[in-house]
Amino acid sequence: MEETVIRVLDLYKSFNSHRVLDGINLEIERGKITVIIGKSGGGKSVLMKHLIGLMKPDRGEIWIDGVEITRLKERELNKVRRKFGMLFQEAALFDSMNVMENVEFPLREHTSMPLKEIRRTADDRLREVGLLGFGDKMPSELSGGMKKRVGLARALALDPEMILFDEPTSALDPIISLTIQDLIKETQMLLKKTYVVISHDIAGMFRIADKVAMLYEGKIIAFGTPEEVKKNPDEAVQEFLRATGMPGFVGGGV
Amino acid sequence: MTTELKVGIVVLISIALLFYMSVRIGKFGGLMQQGYELKVNFENVGGLDNKSPVQVAGVEVGQVKDIKLRKYHARVTLIITPGVKIPKDSKAAIKSFGILGDKYLEIIPGQSAQHLKDRDTIENVTAYADYDELFDTVSQAAKSFGRTMDDLNSLLGEKEKQDIRSAFQNIQQAAGEFKGLIADNRDNVAVITTNLAVASEQFQPLVQKAEATFSGVNEIVQGVKEGKGTLGLLVKDDKLYKDASQTVASLQSISSDINQGKGSLGMLMKDDSLYLDAKETVKNLRDMTDGINRGEGTLGKLVKDPTLAVEAEKTMKKVQKAAEGVQEQTPITILGTIFGILF
Amino acid sequence: MNSVVAPLRKFATEFGAIWLLFLDTVYWTFRSRLKLGYLFKQMEFVGVRSLGVVIITGGFTGMVLALQTYYGFRKFSSEGMVGATVALSMTRELGPVLTGLMVTGRAGSAMAAQLGSMRVTEQIDALTVMALSPIKYLIVPRVLASLFMLPVLTIISDFVGIVGGYLVGVKMLSINEGVFMARMIKYVTLDDIYNGLVKAAVFGVLLSLISCYKGFNTKGGAEGVGQSTTQAVVYSSIAILISDYILTSLMW
Numbered sequence: 001m002e003e004t005v006i007r008v009l010d011l012y013k014s015f016n017s018h019r020v021l022d023g024i025n026l027e028i029e030r031g032k033i034t035v036i037i038g039k040s041g042g043g044k045s046v047l048m049k050h051l052i053g054l055m056k057p058d059r060g061e062i063w064i065d066g067v068e069i070t071r072l073k074e075r076e077l078n079k080v081r082r083k084f085g086m087l088f089q090e091a092a093l094f095d096s097m098n099v100m101e102n103v104e105f106p107l108r109e110h111t112s113m114p115l116k117e118i119r120r121t122a123d124d125r126l127r128e129v130g131l132l133g134f135g136d137k138m139p140s141e142l143s144g145g146m147k148k149r150v151g152l153a154r155a156l157a158l159d160p161e162m163i164l165f166d167e168p169t170s171a172l173d174p175i176i177s178l179t180i181q182d183l184i185k186e187t188q189m190l191l192k193k194t195y196v197v198i199s200h201d202i203a204g205m206f207r208i209a210d211k212v213a214m215l216y217e218g219k220i221i222a223f224g225t226p227e228e229v230k231k232n233p234d235e236a237v238q239e240f241l242r243a244t245g246m247p248g249f250v251g252g253g254v
Numbered sequence: 255m256t257t258e259l260k261v262g263i264v265v266l267i268s269i270a271l272l273f274y275m276s277v278r279i280g281k282f283g284g285l286m287q288q289g290y291e292l293k294v295n296f297e298n299v300g301g302l303d304n305k306s307p308v309q310v311a312g313v314e315v316g317q318v319k320d321i322k323l324r325k326y327h328a329r330v331t332l333i334i335t336p337g338v339k340i341p342k343d344s345k346a347a348i349k350s351f352g353i354l355g356d357k358y359l360e361i362i363p364g365q366s367a368q369h370l371k372d373r374d375t376i377e378n379v380t381a382y383a384d385y386d387e388l389f390d391t392v393s394q395a396a397k398s399f400g401r402t403m404d405d406l407n408s409l410l411g412e413k414e415k416q417d418i419r420s421a422f423q424n425i426q427q428a429a430g431e432f433k434g435l436i437a438d439n440r441d442n443v444a445v446i447t448t449n450l451a452v453a454s455e456q457f458q459p460l461v462q463k464a465e466a467t468f469s470g471v472n473e474i475v476q477g478v479k480e481g482k483g484t485l486g487l488l489v490k491d492d493k494l495y496k497d498a499s500q501t502v503a504s505l506q507s508i509s510s511d512i513n514q515g516k517g518s519l520g521m522l523m524k525d526d527s528l529y530l531d532a533k534e535t536v537k538n539l540r541d542m543t544d545g546i547n548r549g550e551g552t553l554g555k556l557v558k559d560p561t562l563a564v565e566a567e568k569t570m571k572k573v574q575k576a577a578e579g580v581q582e583q584t585p586i587t588i589l590g591t592i593f594g595i596l597f
Numbered sequence: 598m599n600s601v602v603a604p605l606r607k608f609a610t611e612f613g614a615i616w617l618l619f620l621d622t623v624y625w626t627f628r629s630r631l632k633l634g635y636l637f638k639q640m641e642f643v644g645v646r647s648l649g650v651v652i653i654t655g656g657f658t659g660m661v662l663a664l665q666t667y668y669g670f671r672k673f674s675s676e677g678m679v680g681a682t683v684a685l686s687m688t689r690e691l692g693p694v695l696t697g698l699m700v701t702g703r704a705g706s707a708m709a710a711q712l713g714s715m716r717v718t719e720q721i722d723a724l725t726v727m728a729l730s731p732i733k734y735l736i737v738p739r740v741l742a743s744l745f746m747l748p749v750l751t752i753i754s755d756f757v758g759i760v761g762g763y764l765v766g767v768k769m770l771s772i773n774e775g776v777f778m779a780r781m782i783k784y785v786t787l788d789d790i791y792n793g794l795v796k797a798a799v800f801g802v803l804l805s806l807i808s809c810y811k812g813f814n815t816k817g818g819a820e821g822v823g824q825s826t827t828q829a830v831v832y833s834s835i836a837i838l839i840s841d842y843i844l845t846s847l848m849w
């Protein structure tokens with residue numbers, strides 16, 4: 001009795017003559033972690049930006065909670081966006097604000113929480129990503145991985161219904177990477193949120209994913225539980241999995 | 255310093271500056287008008303405005319607050335900066351910043367130890383040496399002389415007619431030369447005007463003298479008409495004729511001097527000799543009339559002759575035209591004044 | 598043919614886009630509570646930090662004006678007009694225009710660069726995703742700050758320019774102070790000052806709007822940011838000069 005919360009129908013998008021999305025069909029279930037994998041430059045980030053209305057498709061529909069968003073006006077679109085949090089691939093921290101202000105920002109703008117509580121929540125989030133005490137730093141003073149974690153803290157700050165993570169663990173060392181995976185999994189389990197995660201960290205993500213979708217040449221060529229995807233006979237899928245070089249994958253004879 | 259404080263300081267400073275500039279421009283009236291009031295009555299305040307500056311020795315000490323018409327006189331109310339003391343016997347005059355400039359009110363301080371108080375009136379008013387006015391005086395003098403000449407001509411005789419005619423022709427020629435001279439010296443007009451203020455003041459008494467002379471001539475003519483004096487005596491005496499032609503000759507020599515380029519007009523103006531020459535001429539004229547008064551002269555030769563009268567009138571017109579030509583070129587030229595005085 | 602149509606088309610498109618951005622800005626100005634913190638920050642940036650350059654340019658312009666007009670007026674023996682000329686030029690034209698151009702160079706370029714880099718690092722997208730209007734958060738404070746601060750800077754520029762003219766005219770060239778001031782006071786009216794301030798406000802809106810537009814629509818990374826910045830300065834300056842002509846002819 002899975003409930004589809006995001007449904008993508010026949011989505012096409014080209015930049016100039018370069019076709020990036022070539023008829024995407026995808027269903028994302030409520031309260032699950034869906035991981036999107038695919039090769040670099042394959043259009044994963046583009047797809048994600050469509051989900052939140054940052055890009056308009058050439059053709060196709062996107063339904064979120066029963067609302068078709070591709071033709072919505074900015075105002076209605078903002079109502080839909082209020083349900084989302086997003087971690088950008090490059091973190092997209094506001095560089096005029098320090099770390100604490102960045103994390104506090106969505107809380108200040110969207111809630112009427114007293115300042116103290118905002119501060120406490122932001123502190124909690126920073127602690128979860130292992131950056132407690134970095135509140136006074138400016139984004140320009142952080143490393144790439146630290147920025148990523150601040151971005152993550154900011155995306156989690158409002159506890160939105162759905163969060164889109166664009167490569168949450170890239171640029172992180174294996175240990176922190178593991179912590180972040182656990183953080184994502186735990187918060188998701190605890191709050192029953194819908195998470196969409198883009199990642200190249202196949203081994204890691206397969207650990208926490210409920211569903212995996214593989215984007216290849218503008219289409220979703222594999223979709224299912226991690227186990228199902230591993231068993232997918234498609235040559236492109238198998239090649240992609242094999243390339244990770246991790247032992248234990250189906251067909252990936254060590 | 256917080257952001258708000260910095261912005262606040264800058265905005266406040268700018269508001270203060272705006273306020274200050276607005277007040278200085280004086281359109282916020284009431285705030286500016288501090289000080290005590292003085293009143294002055296003028297015949298004519300043409301060109302003076304509310305807010306026109308009041309100066310003492312070139313320093314602004316207040317402004318005109320109000321100008322009202324009172325019994326066909328202009329009553330000007332001034333606001334004088336507190337602390338500036340104006341002696342009781344001070345004079346007020348309307349002057350202008352340069353020839354083309356705006357009018358302002360100049361107070362020429364007197365010697366009195368007593369000072370004017372709030373609402374007092376400055377009693378001494380210097381009639382403004384207005385250039386237009388000066389011209390008026392000159393042309394009036396010229397006209398009265400013209401009338402005198404008419405009367406005189408009606409008494410002139412046949413031979414004298416010839417002599418005087420040639421004399422007038424000389425004058426005519428001289429006038430023509432002057433005219434050409436003025437045209438040649440157009441460029442120097444700017445320089446002339448600079449010297450004008452001084453010159454006009456010097457000429458003021460001269461004009462008065464000339465007027466007195468003309469009225470003297472008038473008197474003689476009147477006397478002759480009424481039959482006073484001995485015509486027989488006058489007939490024997492050639493002095494008047496000689497004086498007249500001498501005058502013309504000296505006038506001619508001045509003009510030809512100028513024509514020959516002995517110094518630019520500007521130099522001539524600075525040179526007192528021209529002024530002295532002019533003075534001399536007027537004196538001669540006066541001597542002549544005095545002579546006539548005393549019964550000397552050529553009046554015996556005078557016979558009625560209409561042609562001579564016509565000739566004389568023509569000449570006068572030409573002279574006047576020349577003067578107008580001068581007027582056209584500049585609000586005033588010294589030459590215009592000279593012409594006025596001489597005729 | 599296309600070489601004529603294409604640029605015209607581009608110009609019309611940009612013009613329309615800037616106009617729409619203006620309407621959006623007005624809409625967001627009134628639609629929601631002003632973000633005073635952002636506004637003050639921008640006012641400091643546009644106003645307080647431009648103070649130095651405005652004072653220097655205003656002062657020297659006034660001084661040069663006095664020097665230059667003095668040599669002209671001396672030929673007519675009306676040196677007293679120098680004060681009025683300096684004051685009128687400063688209040689009517691040079692104060693607002695110089696301030697506009699200086700702020701364009703200092704703050705307009707920075708606006709384009711800031712918004713441009715926010716665009717290419719997806720910070721603007723991040724705002725959008727948070728369902729917060731980038732126009733409200735980024736553009737409204739900048740445009741309002743420019744609208745308020747340009748007149749403020751212009752007053753200061755006017756004043757400093759006149760003081761500069763006074764120093765050169767009265768103290769250096771020994772023009773009679775009474776005449777200098779009297780003429781200035783006589784010929785400058787409040788309208789001259791206020792019209793100048795209206796101009797300054799218009800310039801403020803123009804330069805901030807154009808600079809924000811250019812930054813907002815930056816494409817292509819750091820190089821794109823550089824391009825946007827250059828274009829912002831060029832377009833804003835041109836817009837200021839053209840609108841100055843129009844405003845002058847309307848106000849005269």
Ligand SMILES: Nc1ncnc2c1ncn2[C@@H]1O[C@H](COP(=O)(O)OP(=O)(O)OP(=O)(O)O)[C@@H](O)[C@H]1O
Nearest residue numbers: 015016020038039040041042043044045046047089
């Ligand atoms: N704004 C844009 N304008 C033009 N082309 C774009 C734009 N955004 C993305 N593309 C193109 O779309 C393609 C997909 O880009 P996208 O960022 O979605 O890749 P990705 O799958 O996220 O890759 P990665 O894993 O490296 O992040 C790329 O070829 C890129 O050049």
Ligand SMILES: [Mg+2]
Nearest residue numbers: 044045089166
């Ligand atoms: Mg990507």
